[in-house]
Amino acid sequence: MTDLAPEQGTEAARRRPRRWHIFVFLAPAVVVYTAVMILPLFETLRQSFFNTVEGEKVFVGFANFATLFGDPRWAADFWNALRNNFIFFLIHMAVQNPIGVALAALLSLPGLKFGAFYRTAFFLPTLLSFVIVGFIWKLILSPIWGVAPWLMDLVGLKSAFGPWLGKPGSALIAVSLVSVWQFIGIPMMLIYAALLNIPEEVIEAAEIDGIVGWGQFFKIKLPLVLPAIGIISILTFVGNFNAFDLVYTMQGALAGPDKATDILGTFLYRTFFGFQLQLGDPSMGATIATMMFLIILTGVCIYLFGIQRRIRRYQF
Amino acid sequence: MYRTTLQGILLASSILAGVGAAAAADVTLNIESWRNDDLQIWQEKIIPAFEAKHPGIKVTFSPSAPTEYNAALNAKLDAGSAGDLVACRPFDTSLELFNKGKLEDLTALEGMKNFSDVAKAAWSTDDGKKTFCVPMASVIHGFIYNKDAFAKAGVEVPKTVDQFFAVLDKIKAEGSYIPMAMGTKDMWEAATMGYQNIGPTYWKGEEGRKALIAGAQKLTDDPWVEPYRVLAKWKPYLGDGFEAQTYPDSQNLFTLGRAAIYPAGSWEISLFNTAGLKLGAFPPPVVKDGDTCYISDHNDIGMGLNAASKNKDQAKVFLEWVASPEFASIYANALPGFFSLNSTAVEMSDPLAKEFVSWREKCKPTIRSTYQILSRGTPNLENETWTESANVINGTDTPEAAAKKLQAGLDSWYKPAK
Numbered sequence: 001m002t003d004l005a006p007e008q009g010t011e012a013a014r015r016r017p018r019r020w021h022i023f024v025f026l027a028p029a030v031v032v033y034t035a036v037m038i039l040p041l042f043e044t045l046r047q048s049f050f051n052t053v054e055g056e057k058v059f060v061g062f063a064n065f066a067t068l069f070g071d072p073r074w075a076a077d078f079w080n081a082l083r084n085n086f087i088f089f090l091i092h093m094a095v096q097n098p099i100g101v102a103l104a105a106l107l108s109l110p111g112l113k114f115g116a117f118y119r120t121a122f123f124l125p126t127l128l129s130f131v132i133v134g135f136i137w138k139l140i141l142s143p144i145w146g147v148a149p150w151l152m153d154l155v156g157l158k159s160a161f162g163p164w165l166g167k168p169g170s171a172l173i174a175v176s177l178v179s180v181w182q183f184i185g186i187p188m189m190l191i192y193a194a195l196l197n198i199p200e201e202v203i204e205a206a207e208i209d210g211i212v213g214w215g216q217f218f219k220i221k222l223p224l225v226l227p228a229i230g231i232i233s234i235l236t237f238v239g240n241f242n243a244f245d246l247v248y249t250m251q252g253a254l255a256g257p258d259k260a261t262d263i264l265g266t267f268l269y270r271t272f273f274g275f276q277l278q279l280g281d282p283s284m285g286a287t288i289a290t291m292m293f294l295i296i297l298t299g300v301c302i303y304l305f306g307i308q309r310r311i312r313r314y315q316f
Numbered sequence: 317m318y319r320t321t322l323q324g325i326l327l328a329s330s331i332l333a334g335v336g337a338a339a340a341a342d343v344t345l346n347i348e349s350w351r352n353d354d355l356q357i358w359q360e361k362i363i364p365a366f367e368a369k370h371p372g373i374k375v376t377f378s379p380s381a382p383t384e385y386n387a388a389l390n391a392k393l394d395a396g397s398a399g400d401l402v403a404c405r406p407f408d409t410s411l412e413l414f415n416k417g418k419l420e421d422l423t424a425l426e427g428m429k430n431f432s433d434v435a436k437a438a439w440s441t442d443d444g445k446k447t448f449c450v451p452m453a454s455v456i457h458g459f460i461y462n463k464d465a466f467a468k469a470g471v472e473v474p475k476t477v478d479q480f481f482a483v484l485d486k487i488k489a490e491g492s493y494i495p496m497a498m499g500t501k502d503m504w505e506a507a508t509m510g511y512q513n514i515g516p517t518y519w520k521g522e523e524g525r526k527a528l529i530a531g532a533q534k535l536t537d538d539p540w541v542e543p544y545r546v547l548a549k550w551k552p553y554l555g556d557g558f559e560a561q562t563y564p565d566s567q568n569l570f571t572l573g574r575a576a577i578y579p580a581g582s583w584e585i586s587l588f589n590t591a592g593l594k595l596g597a598f599p600p601p602v603v604k605d606g607d608t609c610y611i612s613d614h615n616d617i618g619m620g621l622n623a624a625s626k627n628k629d630q631a632k633v634f635l636e637w638v639a640s641p642e643f644a645s646i647y648a649n650a651l652p653g654f655f656s657l658n659s660t661a662v663e664m665s666d667p668l669a670k671e672f673v674s675w676r677e678k679c680k681p682t683i684r685s686t687y688q689i690l691s692r693g694t695p696n697l698e699n700e701t702w703t704e705s706a707n708v709i710n711g712t713d714t715p716e717a718a719a720k721k722l723q724a725g726l727d728s729w730y731k732p733a734k
Contacts, residue, residue, distance in 0.1 A: 073695055073728060143557020144565050166501045166559025168712060253383065254699060256503050257559065258707050273387035276504075277405075277687065278696035279412055280390060 041293070047286035064287040078288070080259055081267040082295075084172055088263055089240040091176035092183075097232055099180075100187025101225075105217060107188070108195040119192070123185035130182070134249030137178045141165055165250065168260040175261050179246050183239070187232045194228035195221060227311050234303045241296050244269060264292050343630045344374040346399030348392070350385030351617070353587075357650045365646055366637055373630045393418045393622065400625040401634065404449035404618040406438035407687045413620075414441070414448040420621040423447050425632065427639020435657035438615035438683070449618035450639045453647065453654035456582045456672045456681075457513040457612040463594040465493040465576035473598045477546065480601040484553045487576045495553035497575030499561025506705035507698075509579040510550070512684045514600045515543040516610035521682035529689055531732025535723040536716075544708045544715030551709055559710055582672045583616075585653030589668065597671045599679055613681035615657065693729030700725050 051060045068074045106112070107119055125133060141148050143163045152161045164174040198221060206212075206220045244265025247255055253275045255262035270278065272285025347358075358377035366375060378399060380388050386409055392398035393413065402419070404410040413419045422428065423446050428436070431451050439449035461473070466483075469490040474480040487495040500506050519525065519539040527533040533540065555561060555569060570578040571591035578584070580597070588595055602609050619638050621631050637643055644658035652666035655673050664670055686698040704718035713721070 071728075073725065138562075141560065142562075142565065143560050144555065144569065149557075163501075163557035163560030166499070166557070166561070166710075168710075252502060254503055254702060256703065256706060257500065257710060258703060258712050274390070275699060276383070276386065276696075276702075277407075277409060277691040277698040278694070279409065280387065281694065284694075 044286050044289050045293070047283060048290040051283040064283055065291075068284065068287050068291070074284075077259070077262070077267060078291070081262045081264045084261065085241055085243075085263040087172055088176050088179070088243065089237060091173065092180055092236050092240055093233065095177065096180040096184055097187050097229065097236065100184050100232070101191050101222075101229065103184070103188045104191035104195055105221070107192055119188075122188055125182045126185035128182070130245040131249050133178065133182045134246055137181075138165065138250055141174065166257055168258045171251065171257060171260045175247055175250055178250070179243070182246070186235070187229075190228050190232055191225055194225040198224050230303070230307060230311055234300060237299050237303070238296055241292060241299070264288065264295075268292065342372055342374045343627045344376060345401055345627060345631055345634055347375065347377045347401045347403065347619075348385075348389055348399040349377065349379040349403035350382040350405075351403065352379040352381060354651060355379060361650045362643070362646055365642075366634065370633060370637070373633065375634065389413075393624070396624055398622050398624070400622055400627050400631045402620050402622055403452075404439055404620045406615045406618070406683075408689070408692055410439055410449055410618070410620065411441065414446075418623055419448045420623045420625075420628065421446050421448055422450065422621060422635065425450065425635060425639065427636045430639050430641070430658050430660065432657075432659055435615065435659075438687075439618045439620070442689075449620035450635050451615060451657040452617045452619055452638065453651070454613050454657055455616045455654060456675065457509065457614070458580060458582070458597050458599045458672060458675065459513075460570075460578045460580040460584065460588060460595055460597045460668070462493070462570070462573060462576050463596050464573070466596075468492060469576070473596065474601050475598075476605050477601045477603055481549065484577070488553060493576040494555040494569060494574055496550060496555075496577045496579065497566045497570040498550070498554055498579050499558045499563070499566050500706040500709050501560050501565075502563045503702040503706040505563050505566060505579075506547070506709050507702040508684070509581060510547050510709065511543055511701060511705045512612050512614075512686075513579055514546060515540075515685065516612055516680075516682045517600050517602055517607075518542045518546075519685070520608075521610040521680045525682055525685045525688075528685060529732065535726065536719045541715050541719045544705075544718055547705065548708050548711070548715055551711065554709075582653035582655065582669065583651075585666060585668050585672070586651060589652070589666065595668055597668055599675045609675070609679035611675050611679045611681055612684055613655075613676060614683045614687070617654070690726065690730065695725040695728070697722065697726055 048064055049059060049061060050057050051064055052058075053060070068078055103118075103122055107115055112118075140146050141164060143149060143161070149158065149161045152158055162170065164170040202220065202224075203216070206216050211219055241264060243263060247261050247263055247266050248269065251261045251266075253266060253270050255266040268285060268288045269275075271281055271288055274280035355377060363375045363377065367373065379385075385403075386405065389398060389402060390413075393402075402413075404413075404419075410419065414421075427450065428447060433444065435451045435454075436447045437444070439451060440447045465487060466473070469483075469487045471483045471486050472479075474483045484495045487493055498505055498509060516524075519528075519533070524533060524539050528535070528540070535541075551558075555575065561569075566575075566578070567584070567587065569575045571588060571593070573591070573593055578588075599609050599611050619635060621628065621635060625631055639658075641658055641660040641662070644656035644660065645662050648654065648656045648662045648664055648669075649666075652664065652669035653672065655669070656662045664673065686701055691698040700722055704713060704722055707713040708715055708718045
C-alpha cells in the first residue's frame with residue numbers, strides 16, 4: 001500500500017505546444033455551466049446588495065444583511081431556520097449514515113440470499129418523487145386515516161401514537177426521519193460499492209491473522225471505506241442545507257406548527273416568492289440565499305481542508 | 317375533489333388540443349385562477365354561455381393550486397407568459413400588481429356601474445379613484461352543521477356563545493360524532509374559519525377593523541383578544557390528533573358524517589352538497605341574546621386584465637360580460653357559496669347558500685381584518701395570524717401572548733396615519 005503519488009508531468013506539459021482541442025471540447029460544458037449555474041449564482045450574490053427604495057433598485061451595501069441579522073424578527077426567523085436545519089442534518093448523520101453503512105455491510109456478506117432484492121427494495125424510495133414520499137407519509141402518519149395508529153394499536157402501542165406532524169416538539173424529527181427513509185439508499189449504495197472494492201486478499205490476510213466477524217468489519221473494512229463515508233457526509237450536508245421540497249410538501253410553506261420545521265430552504269422560499277398575502281421580496285430572498293451559499297461553502301471547505309486531506313487513501 | 321380535478325384537467329387538455337387544431341383564426345383568451353375546484357363549472361357552464369354569444373372569442377380557464385397561485389402569477393407576469401385575464405385576490409396582492417403596471421385600469425369599464433363602492437373596495441386604490449378588477453364574488457363565514465347529529469344529541473341551533481359550547485358539550489357527551497371538524501395542521505383553518513369567523517362579533521365588524529387600521533385600537537385590546545380566548549376553548553371539541561389534521565381531512569370528516577359542526581366558509585357549500593347529508597348553517601354566535609350579529613362577508617375573487625395582453629379588446633368584451641347580471645346569475649348558481657357582488661339581486665336555488673346569504677339582511681357584514689393595508693409589511697400580519705391562531709388552539713401560546721406577538725409584529729412596520 002502506498003499513498004497516492006502527487007501529480008506528475010507538469011514540466012512536460014509546459015514544453016508541448018498549446019493544445020486547442022482541449023478548449024474546444026471543454027467549451028460546451030463550460031458555456032452551459034456558466035449560463036445555468038455560475039451567472040445565476042453571481043446574480044443572486046449581486047442582488048443581495050440591492051434593495052428597492054421608493055420604487056427604484058439601489059445599491060445598499062450590507063444593509064440587507066444588517067436587516068437579516070439586526071432586525072429581531074428577521075434574526076429570530078433566520079436563527080430558528082438555521083437551528084432546525086442543523087437538527088435536520090444531525091438526525092441524518094446520526095440515523096441515515098450509520099444505518100446506510102450497516103445495510104451495506106449486511107448486503108456485502110458473502111452467503112446472503114435475495115441480496116439483489118433487498119438492495120432494490122432499500123434503494124427504491126430514493127427513486128420516488130419527494131411529492132409522493134411526502135404525501136404517502138402524511139397519510140401514513142395521519143391520526144384520522146393513517147395506518148400508523150392502526151399498526152401501533154395491533155401491537156398495543158396505541159397510546160404511544162401522537163399527531164407527530166402537528167406537534168412543535170416532534171414535527172421536525174418526524175420530517176427528518178421521513179427524509180432519512182427516502183435517502184437511505186444513497187449511503188447504502190456508495191458504501192456497498194466501496195466494500196465490494198476491497199480486494200479478497202486483504203480479507204483473506206485478515207482471516208489468516210484471526211480477524212473475523214465484527215473485528216474484521218471495524219478493523220479492516222471500515223477504515224478502507226472511510227473516504228466513501230467522508231463523501232457521503234459532505235453530500236448529506238449539502239443536500240440537507242439545500243433541502244426544501246419534503247418540508248414544503250409535508251408541512252407547507254409556513255413550515256408549521258409554529259415554524260418548528262422551518263429550514264433555510266422554506267424560509268428562502270417564503271421570503272423570495274412570498275406566500276398568500278405576503279408579497280415576494282427578491283432582495284431579502286437573495287440575502288438569505290447568499291447566507292445559505294456561504295454556510296454550505298464553509299461546511300464544504302472545513303471538510304475539504306480539515307478532513308479530506310487527513311483521510312488516508314489506500315491503493316492496492 | 318382531487319379526482320374531479322384530475323378528470324377536469326384531463327378534459328381540459330383534450331379540449332385544449334382540440335381548440336388549438338380547429339380554431340386558429342379565433343382569438344383565445346386565457347384565464348389565470350387559483351380556483352382549480354371550479355374547472356368543470358367554467359368549462360361546462362360559464363365559458364359555453366359566453367362563447368355562444370360572442371363568436372370569434374374562445375376562452376380557456378387554466379387554474380393553478382391555491383397556495384401557489386400568487387407566486388406563480390407574479391412570476392408569469394414578470395416573464396410575460398401570464399394569461400390575458402387574471403383572477404384577482406382581494407386587496408394588496410392585486411393592488412401591488414396594479415401599482416407595478418401589471419394590471420390594466422378598468423375604471424372606465426361600462427359594467428363597473430353594476431357594483432357598489434364596498435364591492436369595488438377590494439380592488440380599488442386606497443383613495444377609491446381607480447378600480448382594476450371586476451368584482452366577482454364574496455364568501456361568507458359561518459358554521460355548517462349536520463342535522464342528524466343535532467337531532468341525535470337533542471340540541472337546537474345555538475344563538476349565543478354559551479349555547480354554542482353547551483351544544484358542543486352535549487354532542488361530545490352523546491359520543492357518536494366528533495363535535496367540531498377542524499384541524500390546526502394547515503394553520504389557515506384556525507385563522508380563517510376560526511378567528512376571522514367568530515372575531516367580528518367581538519370587534520364589532522367594520523367599526524373595529526377601521527379602528528385597527530386607524531390605530532385607535534390594538535390587537536392587544538380586549539375585542540381582539542377575546543376571540544382568541546374563545547378559540548382556545550375549542551380544543552377539547554376537536555377530533556383526536558387535530559394537531560396533524562389537514563384541511564382536506566376536516567372536509568372529509570364532515571362529509572363522511574363523522575363530525576357535527578364545521579366552522580366553514582360558504583365556498584364549501586358545493587362540495588358538502590355532494591355528500592348527501594342533511595345540512596344546515598348558523599351564523600357565528602353572539603355573546604348575549606339580542607346582540608347585533610356580525611358576519612365576515614369577504615370580497616374574495618375578482619377578475620382583472622393583464623396589461624401585457626395582446627387581446628385587450630376581446631378581453632374587455634369578456635370583462636363586460638363578467639360584470640353583467642347574466643354572469644352573476646350563472647356564477648352564483650353554479651357555485652353556491654360564492655355570492656355575487658353585483659347590485660342586481662341574484663335568485664339562488666341552493667337552500668344552504670340561501671341560508672348563508674340571508675344573514676346579510678340581519679347581520680352587519682365586514683371583511684377579514686388582516687386583508688386591507690395591514691398585511692402590507694413584513695412580518696405579514698395575515699401569515700402571523702395563521703401561526704398564532706393555530707398556536708392558541710394547540711395551547712402553544714396563550715391568547716394574550718399571541719395577541720402581543722401579533723401587535724409587536726404589526727408595530728414593527730405599521731405606523732397608522734395620525
